[in-house]
Amino acid sequence: MRILLYRSDGQTGPWAEDLARALPGVDTLAWQEGDLPAACDYAVLWNPSAGLLAQLDKVKAVFLMGAGADALLKFGDALPSVPIVRLGDAGMAVQMAEYVSYATLRYFRRFDEYEEQARHGLWAPLPPHVKEDFTVGVMGLGKLGLRVVDTLRGFGFPVRGWSRTQKDIQGVACFAGMETLDDFLRGTRVLVSLLPLTPETNNLLDRRRLATLPQGAYIINVARGAQLAEPDLLTLIRAGHIAGATLDVFRNEPLPAPHPFWDEPRITITPHISAVTIRAEAVRQIAFKIAAFEANEPVDDIVDRNLGY
Secondary structure, eight states, X not given: OEEEXXXXXXXXXXXXXXXXXXXXXXXXXXXXXXXXXXXOXXXXXXXXXXXXXXXXXXXXXXXXXXXOOHHHHTTGGGSOSSOEEOOSOTTHHHHHHHHHHHHHHHHHXXXXXXXXXXXXXXXXXXXXXXXXXXXXXXXXXXXHHHHHHHHHHHTTOOEEEEESSOOOXXXXXXXXXXXXXXXXXXXXXXXXXXXXXXXXXXXXXXXXXXXXXXXXXXXEEOSOGXXXXXXXXXXXXXXXXXXXXXXXXXXXXXXXXXXXXXXXXXXXXXXXXXXXXXXXXXXXXXXXXXXXXXTTOOOSOBOOTTTTO
């Protein structure tokens, strides 16, 4: 068996070593721009360039090194018609729950305000927020979103969820479809986005929808930067309607040095680290799914190209 490997950062060596241990006898080929087509059984990749597409015509399946498929699906009809398989979790769900919980608790306990006071040498206890008034709305109720919901409920926050299709989660007010989005937003104090990037979710959080949130709401975006209209968020923060935002993803990454987000103290920036792939778990999943393909058995997490995830 031969597996083609590609990462935009060039760091394929550790993946090759781990796959060789997980699949004894496998050969790996690290593809580089300009390489001639080579016969491979499978491809394992992340953030590919257009030049790689010709290599994928003959493989049995393409495996992604992460949960999101947008970096590959952006090529549209140029993609070969082979199965695309994303990671189901690979240790990301617990990391995402940690990140979102930290950001939510920081706002709820007013630690962001205490940090600003400390910078000015100010000692001034603030009245606490009321948890019943601090509803967290989670957009995206897949594996990552469900872990976030469970964790936030463990802290006693009221939680509501929004997804493309109806979900039934005990103790969670669930909304589904675009026709319910405004109602979902109106009752959400902390908005968390965990949605995949699709044509429907691109620029979903624009000025009108952000303004639908109650006065003093907060934004936590750990999904994809293109879902958020960045100038609109900045306008509403400066107007005082949005109290703060914690952003891990951006339309352009790395976030450019002149971007106005850097100078807005109510926006907290992290460099796309809310949940990173744990390679050992990812390789275990990929090896298991390759074995399923070879045995003509069902395989989980195949991307639906029409839905975008």
